[in-house]
Amino acid sequence: MQSLEGLDELYEQIVLDHYRNPRHSDLLTSPAVDIEVNNPFCGDEIRLQLKTGDDGRVSAVSVAGRGCAISQSSGSLLTELVHGKDAAGLHGTVTLVRRLMKGDPVSEAEMDALGDLSALSGVRKFPVRIKCALLAWSALEEAAEKLEQGAK
Amino acid sequence: MQSLEGLDELYEQIVLDHYRNPRHSDLLTSPAVDIEVNNPFCGDEIRLQLKTGDDGRVSAVSVAGRGCAISQSSGSLLTELVHGKDAAGLHGTVTLVRRLMKGDPVSEAEMDALGDLSALSGVRKFPVRIKCALLAWSALEEAAEKLEQGAK
Amino acid sequence: MTHARSKYSRGTPSGGTLLDTARIRADFPILNRQVNGRTLIYLDNAATSQKPRHVIQSIVDYYERYNANVHRGVHTLSVEATDVYEEARRKVARFINAPSEKSVIWTRNTSEAINLIAYSWGDANVGEGDNIVTTAMEHHSDIVPWQQLARRKGAQVRYIPVGRQGALDMAVARNLIDRRTKLVAAMHASNVLGTINPVGELALIAHAVGALMLVDGAQSVPSMPVDVQALGCDFLAFSAHKMCGPTGIGVLYGREDVMERMQPWMFGGDMISEVTYEGAKWNDLPYKFEAGTPNIADAIATGAAVDYLDELGMGNVWAHEQALGAYALERFKELEEFHVMGPRDPGLRGGLVSFFHDTVHPHDLGQALDRMGIAIRTGHHCAMPLVRGHGIAAAARASFYIYNTEAEIDALIDGLKDAAGYFARK
Amino acid sequence: MTHARSKYSRGTPSGGTLLDTARIRADFPILNRQVNGRTLIYLDNAATSQKPRHVIQSIVDYYERYNANVHRGVHTLSVEATDVYEEARRKVARFINAPSEKSVIWTRNTSEAINLIAYSWGDANVGEGDNIVTTAMEHHSDIVPWQQLARRKGAQVRYIPVGRQGALDMAVARNLIDRRTKLVAAMHASNVLGTINPVGELALIAHAVGALMLVDGAQSVPSMPVDVQALGCDFLAFSAHKMCGPTGIGVLYGREDVMERMQPWMFGGDMISEVTYEGAKWNDLPYKFEAGTPNIADAIATGAAVDYLDELGMGNVWAHEQALGAYALERFKELEEFHVMGPRDPGLRGGLVSFFHDTVHPHDLGQALDRMGIAIRTGHHCAMPLVRGHGIAAAARASFYIYNTEAEIDALIDGLKDAAGYFARK
Ligand SMILES: Cc1ncc(COP(=O)(O)O)c(C=O)c1O
Numbered sequence A, B: 001m002q003s004l005e006g007l008d009e010l011y012e013q014i015v016l017d018h019y020r021n022p023r024h025s026d027l028l029t030s031p032a033v034d035i036e037v038n039n040p041f042c043g044d045e046i047r048l049q050l051k052t053g054d055d056g057r058v059s060a061v062s063v064a065g066r067g068c069a070i071s072q073s074s075g076s077l078l079t080e081l082v083h084g085k086d087a088a089g090l091h092g093t094v095t096l097v098r099r100l101m102k103g104d105p106v107s108e109a110e111m112d113a114l115g116d117l118s119a120l121s122g123v124r125k126f127p128v129r130i131k132c133a134l135l136a137w138s139a140l141e142e143a144a145e146k147l148e149q150g151a152k
Numbered sequence C, D: 001m002t003h004a005r006s007k008y009s010r011g012t013p014s015g016g017t018l019l020d021t022a023r024i025r026a027d028f029p030i031l032n033r034q035v036n037g038r039t040l041i042y043l044d045n046a047a048t049s050q051k052p053r054h055v056i057q058s059i060v061d062y063y064e065r066y067n068a069n070v071h072r073g074v075h076t077l078s079v080e081a082t083d084v085y086e087e088a089r090r091k092v093a094r095f096i097n098a099p100s101e102k103s104v105i106w107t108r109n110t111s112e113a114i115n116l117i118a119y120s121w122g123d124a125n126v127g128e129g130d131n132i133v134t135t136a137m138e139h140h141s142d143i144v145p146w147q148q149l150a151r152r153k154g155a156q157v158r159y160i161p162v163g164r165q166g167a168l169d170m171a172v173a174r175n176l177i178d179r180r181t182k183l184v185a186a187m188h189a190s191n192v193l194g195t196i197n198p199v200g201e202l203a204l205i206a207h208a209v210g211a212l213m214l215v216d217g218a219q220s221v222p223s224m225p226v227d228v229q230a231l232g233c234d235f236l237a238f239s240a241h242k243m244c245g246p247t248g249i250g251v252l253y254g255r256e257d258v259m260e261r262m263q264p265w266m267f268g269g270d271m272i273s274e275v276t277y278e279g280a281k282w283n284d285l286p287y288k289f290e291a292g293t294p295n296i297a298d299a300i301a302t303g304a305a306v307d308y309l310d311e312l313g314m315g316n317v318w319a320h321e322q323a324l325g326a327y328a329l330e331r332f333k334e335l336e337e338f339h340v341m342g343p344r345d346p347g348l349r350g351g352l353v354s355f356f357h358d359t360v361h362p363h364d365l366g367q368a369l370d371r372m373g374i375a376i377r378t379g380h381h382c383a384m385p386l387v388r389g390h391g392i393a394a395a396a397r398a399s400f401y402i403y404n405t406e407a408e409i410d411a412l413i414d415g416l417k418d419a420a421g422y423f424a425r426k
């Protein structure tokens, strides 16, 4: 059992909690964007929906899917970080999450902005799982682009 | 130059003579069979023509082609071994030549029957050239089959 | 089945059907590898097998001693390379009991072999309203080429369903295969369920309606004696990398008369007999289907892999796999919350076990096992339709080969208990 | 061209353009090989090059230390294999200055790469009355796929003629390439004439009429710096085995936007993103074009080959080849009754010399040289139309690479004299 200790960095308590109890996973009615992404090699799936207010800012979000603890918890954690953001804000968050996963330096303020998602930073030590962690975020990036196009 | 001595077994005098002065290489008019074969890997070509008399025996032969000394001399030597043979006789000769090339034991009488072609037996020591030596004979085999079909 | 004696067989306490793994393991350098501080336990053999020293050395020998292009050279290196290369083809032909080495085409892998048939044979022989019958448990490589062929031709793909016990429903198969069936394509051994399919029987049914039979042997040829003449199949596809051989090379066996009538698929050097500016004539079998410089080194290494397996005896290999499969199945019964896929009867299956857990995702299980140096595969196993049919998106799979032991299966079971406990506690 | 310093370059008496062959030769185990009692002189590099220890070792390392299937595994071996495998793709992309590794598709060889384009791009983009322009000096692999495409589609293949000096007639090329031209396909360096073709110029002419440009780089990528962006080509095909890499693997570079619009050609595992019983969706580039388990070991070894060549510096490699080519051309002048094919100007060609003799057939010359341990190639060199256009059915060819020396060329010339003398005397 000792050998499993190394896993704690990957599976933080909060990560498993989001996996087991995903937040905002109910489908939205008439979302502004509705995107499905998957990882062709492992089959993990994420469906992300956003609604925006008149100001173009996210007013409702849903993330649902099937897959491992990392991909699904990352999706759930995402739902806590998008409310009130416009397309630019979403892009900024995606960029920040990518930097975190790549192991680029992230300031304390930025880490604070990521809230519970900082618990996922242990993924960096398991490079093959970074793709899992980023799956939902690639959906968000696509969503942000669609919002921008819609706004034009 | 010493190192070239080993070649003498492959390039017997008589072999080179047949290469330089191919026998029966003029095309026949209205041959009974007219067959072209080639070696796809090296490009050597042989065209073989036969005429037969009323008794089904070879009355005229022509072999022409392009290629190395071994493939072309073998074709020329072939022309000296087919006169007066019927399909069965041709098959027999093809089989004998194949046995010679494979290194199977060949009796003295058989060797005699091959005449000058016995000079090609050195090819056995150069296995990759056996295909060259047999090119014309594969044409003869095809020709013998065609003669048989024609006779039916 | 009687098992020929081999220097690698021995009686074992567990009943005399296991290979002498101690001796075999010594032939596989990678098995000394440490992973996360533990000696590697490699249970991902259905994805790709490990390679014995003898096979690796055959590649080194080729490159260090007689590397040259084949078929076209009069120089010594080229002659030697051609000899060993063509001898490897003959070894493969003998291994599957093909009547002639002309029937043995080198491809990149099983997938390419199946694509070759779909294009070269399929485009010429399948028409509108025809159908191709395959199974609901197929690998993507034996599904998507047929779907695309069907789309090109206005034909239909039909799937023989899989019953609860992980076996093909042969009664339905008999109905699906009809006068409009041109080809039946089925895997011999399932890479997910472990099921051994009655492909010989399918071949009979296919031939009765004038259809041809293609066997996907990717999982069977490495593990059991496969005899194309006894099976009565028209095509057999498999990959060297799953049977002690190198990556990058596979085999298509095809009945000679069928392949004589097929047009080449890829064009270029070596497959032609004559080229002019106006057109080209084709070379004979097998070369007609092999365009360009072949994978010489890996063909030679495939010959070496066949030598190695011949030495073990494929009957012995199969007995070993079945014994390990049965042992694993038995031990899995201890595990609560784990569900094993495929036939319950160990006699109906080979040496692999796919499973899933009530709550822990396979990917996370695999990650935990990796911490313990145990390599298993997780995911859709390139059989999405089958896996989804079980109501899951992914499964975990432990697959065994000639060097695996009961002790390694014990370690797997312990590891799964620990992993499940880890996730349960958190 | 300036040549970067490398530990393998050195000044030489002959003018500073040769590589440090003594050092390089030590990296190639096969060069110690004895053939018929002489140390091998390997002059068949255009057929396939020899492999440095470093490349061979990369294969051994993979099989002995981290062999596993790629892309689908969470376990350590699979993660390591995937990393090194994908890093090799990035190395190749950098080597040819591709904007992204998504543009780099692994194939079996040059031939397969060209077939991929002929089927996947050609079938969708070439129609009745269209034409494909290639050259009269092409390799069969860059002729027959177009002839067959043209036959399927009712299109036409046009051949840019070759002038006396072995160069393409670019004035005619400008006329042949017209509004109905969909593709121009040309070899960068000729495997028979040694000519370097102005493929960049052809690309401009092709693009001016809206056609795409495919470059057959089989003979150029191993020998000179090739930059797909500088050339402006849309596709580039080449084989690893001619550039210090293993057999069984080649590369198709394709412009990303063009390949995004292309449909996959082979179907199966890895190239899909989703499969149902009804149909399938495709994976992204580059995987869309790679069905089944890839040739992992040889992809990794190709990365090692690129490392090796990068270390030498491709500018230095090219200078070396040109210097040897020029030296050989000069020395051939001594030989009576021998005729050299291709450009007389050594500046217009690479490191190979094809030739024929008034009376002795190339095959017999090759046989005689083999007795002296000298390996050359003889035959049609997979360029039958070109060779026949010279009024011969076969030619002999000596082709040089990074480890060849002027002394080896001296031995070739002496050997040819001896061989001609041998046949003359008998
Ligand atoms: C110019 C040229 N094109 C294409 C090829 C075909 O390469 P491969 O046989 O590796 O497919 C070759 C080599 O034989 C060549 O020299």
Ligand SMILES: Cc1ncc(COP(=O)(O)O)c(C=O)c1O
Residues within 6 Å of the ligand: C046, C047, C109, C110, C111, C112, C139, C141, C142, C187, C189, C190, C191, C216, C218, C219, C239, C250, C382, D268, D269, D291, D292, D293, D294
């Ligand atoms: C049953 C089955 N068919 C086909 C394949 C495809 O083999 P490859 O990836 O070597 O083409 C596999 C292995 O992945 C398999 O298990």
